[in-house]
Amino acid sequence: MSRYLAASCRWTDDPSARSRAGSCKHAVGAMAAVFLLVMNTQGGAQVALPPDGDIVGDGALASPENGGLRRWRVSAGDPVALRDDPDAGAPPLATLESDQILTSHGCLRVEAGIWCEVQGITGGPRGFVPAEHLAPVAGPDGIVARGIDDSSRRARRGDFDVSGEIACAQDRHLPMADCTADVARSSGGDATVVATFPNGFRRRLHFGHGMFLRGDATMSGVGTDTAWRLEGGMHFIRVDDQRFEIPDAMIVAR
DSSP: OOOEEOTTSOEESOGGGOOOGGGGHHHHHHHHTBOOEEEOTTSSEEEOOOTTSOOOOBSTTSOGGGTOBSEEEEOOSSOEEEESSSSTTSOEEEEEOTTOEEEEEEEEEETTEEEEEEEETTOOOEEEEEGGGEEEOOOTTSOOOBSOOOHHHHHHTTOOSEEEEEEEESSTTSOOEEEEEEEEEOGGGOEEEEEEOTTSOEEEEEEETTEEEEEOOBTTBOSOSEEEEEETTEEEEEETTEEEEEEHHHHOOO
16 A cells, blocks of 8 residues: 655655655655765665664755755666655556666655655656665766756856857747857756847756756747757757757866
């Protein structure tokens, strides 16, 4: 039987008490502060309990809002089920492939062990995976990101790391022209780009783990109708009817 997280962060069989783990993130963060982080031979890390059952304190499994890891990699050799609750008997929501990159929403300990709430970095359902199937992952800048991505906030206040010109087109029927691009970077290959077209129209483009994720919603569209590829060190991006070509060196500091 699936169990549910009540507002008190206690697990119950009463569906009416259900809430997502994020609704009690401070309590989850406190629980996560007693988890163990064990480094593996690939320079990543795997979560495990000590053999004697005592738990050694480490905040890596807390939510990013509480200083925990920002992302995980599926370390299991076989596909892993993403489940609706932290319970092996809970309904599966999706199948996660080996080495898939996931966004972390914090981990918690229940009777069944330590489970982490995750979501695919490009979106999809949000659910739970046993911590034993996950490992921290370094971004393309070589940094294992912890804490929240502050690049969007920095971009809003005009605090940028690099600026330059990129190729762009504001409509699918227009030829490529020059846009100004201002980039606020965060660790782990995260960044927010503010692209300004020749007429002054601006659009924010969001990157995570060195990958383009989405544009912000504007009068031109919602920003989730996208296409992206990274080829020859260049990000080729379409957001709604707009197109952008952005050098990877602007996104990731190496």
